[in-house]
Amino acid sequence: MSLITPSHIQLNEEGRLKHFLTTEGLSKPLLTEILDTADSFISTQERSVKTVPLLRGKTVVNLFFENSTRTRSTFELAAKRLSANILNLDIARSATSKGETLMDTLWNLESMYSDMFVVRHADSGAAHFIAQHITPNVAVINAGDGRHAHPTQAMLDMLTIRREKGPFENLTVAIVGDILHSRVARSQIYALKTLGSTDIRVIGPNTLIPKDIESLGVRAFNNMAQGLKGVDVVIMLRLQKERMQAALLPSEAEYYRLFGLSTDKLALANPGAIVMHPGPINRGVEIESAVADGPQSVILKQVSNGIPMRMAVMAMAMGGQNQTRQEEG
Amino acid sequence: MSLITPSHIQLNEEGRLKHFLTTEGLSKPLLTEILDTADSFISTQERSVKTVPLLRGKTVVNLFFENSTRTRSTFELAAKRLSANILNLDIARSATSKGETLMDTLWNLESMYSDMFVVRHADSGAAHFIAQHITPNVAVINAGDGRHAHPTQAMLDMLTIRREKGPFENLTVAIVGDILHSRVARSQIYALKTLGSTDIRVIGPNTLIPKDIESLGVRAFNNMAQGLKGVDVVIMLRLQKERMQAALLPSEAEYYRLFGLSTDKLALANPGAIVMHPGPINRGVEIESAVADGPQSVILKQVSNGIPMRMAVMAMAMGGQNQTRQEEG
């Protein structure tokens, strides 16, 4: 199912993170260290002064080949709270329009003594490609590449699950919606498996579930009543309206009737189950407002956890880069 | 005349500013404290190093639902000179285009541990609405809402008047132009009344003066010769060309002949009268270049005073928020 060969290019020779490209292939101790680091940043975010000097004097470039104000803003805030300098580049509208190649753009940016690229791209594998082709000194953080991976979103979700529901070993987790096109679902499944969840389910219409999904060790359901039974965590995915136009989906109303998370359907899960969504939510399309705003929803906690999680992977990848530089130097 | 019920939601339990939404209903001591605080920031702006650490580690979000590069820039500079982190969001072009509701956008931003929202919105009452619906920890500064209020503009104007012409009690002030649609005029009138001005005048064509304006304690004139007589401060408003197309106004030339501030008309005011304008000025439409650039003009001093005034209300509102948090904590 993975479009990009998993690889250890995100680790340095000591096994420390030096890029953050995918949750696939990372060990349980490393994922746990990421969660612990993010946990420690949460307390800094609740202080009056939220900045820490970990990336002082470093330059982070937000390289967004695909527009996403929301994701860009979270990385911008995380970088600023680490005291980094940040350069926002909307690549789609700038250099490439002058006919420059992608690699020329990247080589130019690395030549400006950049320390980190946060990359968002519509093509699966773009962040891997960039990490493999730029100078070893620049850390690459994947902020979403095509259908492939969105590892910071997956890890902020893991942070939220761990803080709300305790250890992963005993949890049943259901991911609901368009699994086929979701980089978020893919990154979540790898992280959940590694962290110890034994009962992971995907729920959605047949057209939106990959044929070979069960090879990842998850169970597929086409029916909410069956899929949600006994579940501790319900992760709703955002419905992309393009899918409906492409006839992969019935009407919005029909989709909501079958797969939308209403109060009634949520009652099928365990009583203390939490409800998650990566946002932005489509109220009344994939989720009922009463559920999104209700006592079981942790959707805004996910947003809050997104900042310390991004701070954590940025700080860790920069640490791994510095370690590599010192060994070479 | 006020579209939004005046309220004390901008004050904390100690009566200190925790939001800054309108000049209406604020006491004379509080307005005076704002002016004094801004005065003290002017000296920091004349130094070689202009930054002060008052908002270090805080996050200010420029939430502009209505585009205004000029106003956004002044808040951005003020925030940076207070050492805050600032996130500029052009909301019109981002999250809401994905169908997210206004409140979802706000809840997301507050969940990212934001400390202050600077809000510009085309709807009257938007800043009040936001202040009432977000978490108590976030200070809201109104950067202009519909026809309702533009309180930082009004207060930088008060600062300029006080510095140039001394106490308000003895001053005669005329506001000239489209009073009906002006949030600036409304905020100025409330501030001038509270600060002690006893002779406030509005001058403009009948179609652009609200019917009930005199209930605010001002006198209305349709004639510059009568209105400017004995005036110490002449505040020109910017003419919105949309009004002319809506047939609320005669031609530009006719408007200028009747209400444009020429050297001749300015001679009708007191000899030492100062000339003000919130900018950007339409030369030859509402004001003659010789007047705008002449010795009585303080238009650029208004711009200069805008930075310390914005620093003052941002610092005071953040102080009021911190006080509230400590009492609750």
Added chain:
Amino acid sequence: MSLITPSHIQLNEEGRLKHFLTTEGLSKPLLTEILDTADSFISTQERSVKTVPLLRGKTVVNLFFENSTRTRSTFELAAKRLSANILNLDIARSATSKGETLMDTLWNLESMYSDMFVVRHADSGAAHFIAQHITPNVAVINAGDGRHAHPTQAMLDMLTIRREKGPFENLTVAIVGDILHSRVARSQIYALKTLGSTDIRVIGPNTLIPKDIESLGVRAFNNMAQGLKGVDVVIMLRLQKERMQAALLPSEAEYYRLFGLSTDKLALANPGAIVMHPGPINRGVEIESAVADGPQSVILKQVSNGIPMRMAVMAMAMGGQNQTRQEEG
């Protein structure tokens, strides 16, 4: 050939830089000091913490009347690494669209206690005009004005030449391409002459070489074989496709055959010759990929040198302003 009268408005009374508008008319000791200052900043860029506090508390405004993400980004990074506050203004899309005049925009910005304007403009002479009309306290850096000058690009090129090929006195330098429309070529020629190069050549089709070019002390060639013979430095210019549409140029293929820098043509120069290009490069139009990426290319070193060079002129101009202020104060 110069469209703007050279002048000493960029120097203060002590002969120190207070603006940086053009390389024309600057003395050899001053150009050398700029190179030495930039050299000293290179080491700061290779450190883990790249920021220095030289412009702490200062406000730099990126005033781009002509869009250039690449150049704007280099100035933004340079300003941030000098610890300045920076305000990016895309003037084309903001204030002027409200009908404000250029001078009103500038007066407003200087009134906000700005310390430096970095100006990019499509009109030759714009940066000079601005430096002459704003308050004496604001330093102006020319980031490219029409066909006139692009002095920071020229000086980063001089820095690259000096670091790669040693003293200018013994170097033969060829500039290849559209000399007629190139502000870069003009600024390079003045700098090279002053720094001591005695054999400067321009190479291009007759239609793209100014008639009076030899009055600048350079030799013109229409033929690469003749022009490149014995050359130590080959500077390729970017081909603007508009020129081809205006029939000043043959087809792209024909241009490449005659003036494109291929491996074969490069072999005509001296064996250790370096290849330069201001970027972004058009691969296969003015330069062969094998040359651009080959061992003689220093194109990415030019990019790297661009940051410390911009830091140098910004720091020096601010120093010259402060000196002037102290003398007046």
